[in-house]
Amino acid sequence: QVQLQQSGPGLVKSSQTLSLTCAISGDSVSSNNAGWNWIRQSPSRGLEWLGRTYYRSKWYNDYAVSVKSRITINPDTSQNQFSLQLNSVTPEDTAVYYCAREGAAELGHWGQGTLVTVSS
Amino acid sequence: QSVLTQPPSVSAAPGQKVTVSCSGSSSNIGNNYVSWYQQLPGTAPKLLIYDNNKRPSGIPDRFSVSKSGTSATLGITGLQTGDEADYYCGTWDSSLSAYVFGTGTKVTVL
Numbered sequence: 001q002v003q004l005q006q007s008g009p010g011l012v013k014s015s016q017t018l019s020l021t022c023a024i025s026g027d028s029v030s031s032n033n034a035g036w037n038w039i040r041q042s043p044s045r046g047l048e049w050l051g052r053t054y055y056r057s058k059w060y061n062d063y064a065v066s067v068k069s070r071i072t073i074n075p076d077t078s079q080n081q082f083s084l085q086l087n088s089v090t091p092e093d094t095a096v097y098y099c100a101r102e103g104a105a106e107l108g109h110w111g112q113g114t115l116v117t118v119s120s
Numbered sequence: 121q122s123v124l125t126q127p128p129s130v131s132a133a134p135g136q137k138v139t140v141s142c143s144g145s146s147s148n149i150g151n152n153y154v155s156w157y158q159q160l161p162g163t164a165p166k167l168l169i170y171d172n173n174k175r176p177s178g179i180p181d182r183f184s185v186s187k188s189g190t191s192a193t194l195g196i197t198g199l200q201t202g203d204e205a206d207y208y209c210g211t212w213d214s215s216l217s218a219y220v221f222g223t224g225t226k227v228t229v230l
Contacts, residue, residue, distance in 0.1 A: 001148055011183070037219070045123055047165070047221035064218050098164055105168035105212060106155040113164050 002026040004080040004099050005061045012104045018086040021076075022099030022111055028080055030055045035102035036075060041113075042095035044051050052102060053082055089118045123148060124209055124222035131228035132199050140194040140225045142209035148220055152230040155182075159206045159224075168197045168207070169194065201229050 008020035022036070029036060035112035041047050051063035053073045063071050072085045076078040086093060094117050125143045132138045144158065153172055157165040167176055170194070182197045189227045196203055209222040 009199055039219075046224055047210075049219040049221065054220075062217060065216070102219075104171065105153040107157070107165075107210065108170070108176065110164040110166070113215045 002101055002109040002117050004101065004109055006097070006111040006114045007098055008114055008116075010036070010115055010117060012089055014090055014118055015088055018084070018093065018097075018116055019112055020084045020087050020097055020099070020116070021081055022083070023079070023081040024101075025080075027101065028083050029053075029080050031079055032056055033103070035076065036082045037100045037107060039098045039100055039107075040093075040095040041098070045095070048095075050084070050086075054102070085116070091118045091120050094118045122223045123220045124202045125208040126207075126209060126222040126225045127143060129228060130222070131230050133141045134199055134201065136199050137197045138227055139183065139196075140195070140207050140209075140227070142192045142222045143160045144165070144190050144192075144211070144220075147213050147215035148190075148192055149187070149192055149209075149213060151214060154185065154192045154209055156192075156194050157208045157210060157221075159208065159223055161205070165193060165208060193205060199227075202230050203227060207217060220228070 002020040003025045005023045013107045015112045035052045038050040070087045075082045099111040100107040130138045156169040158168045159165040173176045185194045207225050213220045
């Protein structure tokens with residue numbers, strides 16, 4: 001049974017870097033059948049997909065256009081986890097952040113969510 | 121701005137049926153599998169339906185989906201108070217190369 005456990009600070013200052021980690025149990029970040037996604041949710045933007053990393057003989061990343069210049073999603077095979085880094089944050093980046101496992105075309109398992117507040 | 125459009129809210133009495141529509145385009149719903157997610161208050165979204173009309177283990181068959189062209193519809197029959205939640209459609213958008221979500225619909229049991 002796949003479980004995702006998120007960790008990271010709930011408060012970040014403007015212009016700094018938001019960093020979150022998602023630890024995986026019951027699957028491998030290097031699985032050839034899964035993708036590892038970050039999504040955020042705020043009242044103003046609704047559910048917003050940020051990006052993903054996945055392994056298909058080599059590592060790939062896809063990022064949303066809205067954050068492409070500021071985002072990095074990295075796998076960590078030694079810890080079986082993946083991370084989100086979002087640079088140069090502003091109060092507009094305040095949201096609940098979720099990690100999620102992608103199967104064939106669905107987001108079947110989600111982390112518990114982390115409220116990240118960006119202070120000005 | 122979401123590229124998938126849903127009604128803000130729908131409601132019905134216990135035991136009745138509600139439907140939630142999700143309207144998109146040929147680059148998303150028209151050519152990709154649609155999933156539906158249920159979000160209870162204060163919790164993470166949960167997968168409800170995937171691959172257009174498959175249910176994960178534990179999801180009752182009161183939940184079903186139909187798809188036609190660039191739109192999909194979630195149906196909930198035998199409505200229960202526990203079904204009160206926000207519901208979102210989601211799918212891959214081939215033009216954006218991004219996963220996209222609907223605007224969300226609040227289901228209320230009267």
